[in-house]
Amino acid sequence: MQKVSATLHRRFPALRDRIEEITHEALYRTLQTWMSGRMPASRNPLPYMQTTARNLALEAVRSKEHPVDDQGLALLLDEFHRYSNEGLTPLDPLHEIVAPAVAEMKQTQRKMVARHQLQGIDEDTIAATLQVPRQQVRSLASKAARELRDMAEVKPHVRPGHLRKQRRGEEDSGE
Template sequence: MSGDPAGDGHGEAVAQVLLRAHPRCIRAALRWLRGKCPWLPPTWHEWAAEEAFYRTAIQWLTDPSLAHRDPLPYCLTTVRNLLTDHLRSSKPIPTPRDPSLVGAEDQPWARAERIAQEDARLLEEEVIPAIGRMPRTQRRDVLELQSRGADDTAIALDLGISRGQVQSQRARGIPELRQELKRRIRLKEERTRRQRGERYSSE
């Protein structure tokens, strides 16, 4: 009797997919993490890459529909989510007690962390929702995958297109995304002006 719960070789097929994908997923995850958060220790990068692949493997093993899909985009999305959660939970930089450390908040690593936290906030609160409001096209699919941390190779594999097509669709999608962000900013500014007008009139 087969040990495969699906009875159709799903478990064995997925195991082979995951075994082949593991080195590539770990390399891509580490490369992305080192570029996005170089101030975090290498041990955290390694933990996040392996944790992301573990969660990806669980998803692939429990969902038969994923057997023939490349795990890399999902793994990179999971890495991005792990980093976002880590940045959200990070404690603020404490005020140094040692006089020689005064101004530590202005050190390059501290500035880089603040910038990364702001980038993560903007990505979650503005860019990803704006992409979601775009019409459902391949341009939007490319931007969605990129916003989740996938590189051009991963996007091409996930969508079944060439890297050149990925770059072309991104070039066409960015102006559309920019217009959507501008529209969102205008709406927020108009809402703020109305709220101020209502407050002043009530006074």
């Protein structure tokens, strides 16, 4: 470990705070390799450990991330507490996405079914109000949902598994 640490100190002076950590990681990986049987027991593990340590040091130098010191961590915690105490309200998809989209739909039975469902009215009541069979309400609700999912302002909020797949023969919109 001393030889590997000394080599790293000479070659990577900017990493002096992390050299002990890198050396320990190199030792651990060398031991894992030796225990797994990928390195013969008669082979000297020092060259392998030095190469591993050099690769880890190069990765640490090239990495854009640096370990956070205590002062930086304290600043991050203060900022986190400030934002968490502001009480930001989350997005309400029903009122901020779906309701405006339903309002933009053409005036059809489909829109009426969607609007009633937004209000929490059950299928039987909707069927009685529109004077149509319950099964037709289900069909209209399904078509309304499909229409809503295809709307540009709603589409980014729809899970990929629920987006409509293109059928064969349909032209791609080029987007």
